[in-house]
Amino acid sequence: MSTNSKKTPNTSLALEFKSSNFSVPVLALSSNDLITIEQQLKEKASLAPEFFKNLPVVIDLQNSNKLNYDIDITLLIVVIKKSGLLPIGIRGGNAQQNKQALDLLIPIYSANNGLTHEEPQKQPTPTPEIITRDTSTMLITQPIRSGQRIYATGDLIITAQVSSGAEIMAEGNIHVYNTLRGRASAGIQGNKDARIFCFDLQAELISVAGNYKVSEDIDASVRNKPVQIYLQNQALIIQDILQHH
Amino acid sequence: MARIIVVTSGKGGVGKTTTSAAIAMGLAKKGHKTAVIDFDVGLRNLDLIMGCERRVVYDFVNVINGEATLNQALIRDKNCNQLYILPASQTRDKDALSQEGVGKILEELKKDFKYIVCDSPAGIEKGAHLAMYFADDAFIVTNPEVSSVRDSDRMLGILSSKSRRAEQNEEPIKEYLLLSRYSPGRVKLGEMLSLEDVQDILSLHLLGVIPESKSVLNASNSGMPVILDEKSDAGQAYADIVDRYLGEERPHRFIDEDKGFFRKLFGGK
Numbered sequence: 001m002s003t004n005s006k007k008t009p010n011t012s013l014a015l016e017f018k019s020s021n022f023s024v025p026v027l028a029l030s031s032n033d034l035i036t037i038e039q040q041l042k043e044k045a046s047l048a049p050e051f052f053k054n055l056p057v058v059i060d061l062q063n064s065n066k067l068n069y070d071i072d073i074t075l076l077i078v079v080i081k082k083s084g085l086l087p088i089g090i091r092g093g094n095a096q097q098n099k100q101a102l103d104l105l106i107p108i109y110s111a112n113n114g115l116t117h118e119e120p121q122k123q124p125t126p127t128p129e130i131i132t133r134d135t136s137t138m139l140i141t142q143p144i145r146s147g148q149r150i151y152a153t154g155d156l157i158i159t160a161q162v163s164s165g166a167e168i169m170a171e172g173n174i175h176v177y178n179t180l181r182g183r184a185s186a187g188i189q190g191n192k193d194a195r196i197f198c199f200d201l202q203a204e205l206i207s208v209a210g211n212y213k214v215s216e217d218i219d220a221s222v223r224n225k226p227v228q229i230y231l232q233n234q235a236l237i238i239q240d241i242l243q244h245h
Numbered sequence: 246m247a248r249i250i251v252v253t254s255g256k257g258g259v260g261k262t263t264t265s266a267a268i269a270m271g272l273a274k275k276g277h278k279t280a281v282i283d284f285d286v287g288l289r290n291l292d293l294i295m296g297c298e299r300r301v302v303y304d305f306v307n308v309i310n311g312e313a314t315l316n317q318a319l320i321r322d323k324n325c326n327q328l329y330i331l332p333a334s335q336t337r338d339k340d341a342l343s344q345e346g347v348g349k350i351l352e353e354l355k356k357d358f359k360y361i362v363c364d365s366p367a368g369i370e371k372g373a374h375l376a377m378y379f380a381d382d383a384f385i386v387t388n389p390e391v392s393s394v395r396d397s398d399r400m401l402g403i404l405s406s407k408s409r410r411a412e413q414n415e416e417p418i419k420e421y422l423l424l425s426r427y428s429p430g431r432v433k434l435g436e437m438l439s440l441e442d443v444q445d446i447l448s449l450h451l452l453g454v455i456p457e458s459k460s461v462l463n464a465s466n467s468g469m470p471v472i473l474d475e476k477s478d479a480g481q482a483y484a485d486i487v488d489r490y491l492g493e494e495r496p497h498r499f500i501d502e503d504k505g506f507f508r509k510l511f512g513g514k
């Protein structure tokens with residue numbers, strides 16, 4: 001770090017701008033009631049504290065502004081930080097909100113995912129610096145061991161084993177291309193169409209949109225088999241994938 | 246480059262200290278300058294197994310607190326001049342260790358030693374955390390029983406998420422399984438998990454199986470790491486483990502029931 005250290009030869013660059021796509025969750029607000037927001041954030045965070053801790057988010061104000069809820073950005077940022085999240089941008093804000101964000105050194109993103117550009121976005125295929133998607137797929141190739149918790153905002157694909165005592169959660173589907181011995185919850189925010197797929201079912205608990213079965217309730221006929229698990233009329237169905245009807 | 250090896254398990258009493266002493270001695274005897282550190286602050290065990298308990302002047306905590314230099318605290322082993330022991334303090338509690346202090350000592354040791362073996366205390370609390378935090382390799386000592394395997398699995402999760410390598414997104418810690426106190430006879434009777442059962446749950450790279458053996462107790466009573474008892478089965482198992490760790494091929498032994506009796510009977514070798 002010192003300035004009088006060896007001079008870098010002119011030929012080697014000290015830095016480089018690279019284009020890249022980040023996947024950052026978006027926090028879409030549809031209320032300006034900071035107390036309710038704080039409370040609901042807290043509830044969400046309690047579902048997966050490890051995941052939410054220092055999670056970067058972009059705050060989306062499109063909907064709340066459409067509903068004429070004027071949110072004070074300065075106060076909102078305080079509430080969000082308090083819940084452990086790290087706001088790294090806002091989008092869909094009005095002039096006043098954008099100014100408040102910039103005063104806090106928080107970048108402004110355009111509503112179409114990319115960074116705000118001065119020029120109007122007429123080009124059909126702009127290349128945004130940051131793509132914010134909240135339904136990205138999470139791929140894990142390492143074993144999930146006892147005591148570990150994984151939370152995916154979209155689908156979750158795991159190619160290694162999930163040990164008993166481990167917990168995997170996804171807002172979308174869960175695929176485990178290995179033995180599933182821990183707890184698996186798909187559609188954790190209420191998506192009833194979510195499914196769990198696994199190569200070898202030995203789970204301690206399985207759940208889709210809050211409808212669960214514990215190990216004891218899982219029929220022996222579907223244990224140690226490749227199965228899919230889904231909801232049908234509020235009932236959790238466990239089906240042997242290889243069994244043809 | 247120096248490598249830091251943590252010997253860990255989660256569960257207590259599975260053979261971590263026995264293993265730490267044996268492999269540290271094994272590595273040193275192969276000519277690699279090795280230090281073995283007792284992280285079990287408050288209990289102190291390693292110095293007994295290494296037979297140097299009467300030569301302890303300063304300990305790990307003294308060095309962290311700056312009350313002694315590393316050179317003053319390191320005890321040279323009486324059997325092997327490539328081996329040094331950094332004993333734990335018996336008079337302090339676990340809070341005497343800090344991550345920063347441990348990091349500094351390990352950095353200093355890395356300049357001078359090829360291998361640094363960290364004997365972890367049981368559990369997953371602070372002492373165990375500090376023992377594994379800076380590791381490059383982890384020797385997971387497991388006994389063939391459900392609770393031990395479970396705890397090992399838990400420890401593996403901690404290694405892959407809470408270690409320095411994990412936090413800094415470096416290549417993960419290399420994990421090895423050491424299945425200890427294995428008794429093929431009892432496995433056959435269904436009193437113990439088999440190697441296969443354990444691997445089904447942990448699926449780790451197996452470094453070796455160490456048989457249940459009276460020689461371990463004899464060795465610790467005489468303050469000699471069991472690997473020095475070259476005739477004993479446990480000593481040979483640890484020697485194999487050291488060789489395999491160093492990249493040599495050694496067929497696995499002590500997994501099936503001993504055929505030695507029949508061999509003797511029929512004059513085989």
Ligand SMILES: Nc1ncnc2c1ncn2[C@@H]1O[C@H](COP(=O)(O)OP(=O)(O)OP(=O)(O)O)[C@@H](O)[C@H]1O
Pocket residue numbers: 254256257258259260261262263264285290365366367425426427455456457458459461462465479
């Ligand atoms: N292969 C073996 N055969 C027979 N006894 C063994 C074997 N390995 C270890 N032991 C015995 O098991 C006991 C515990 O061993 P050791 O102290 O090495 O375990 P540890 O994991 O370090 O324990 P702690 O968690 O208390 O630090 C000792 O009495 C030791 O002699």
Ligand SMILES: [Mg+2]
Pocket residue numbers: 261262263285290364365366
């Ligand atoms: Mg011990």
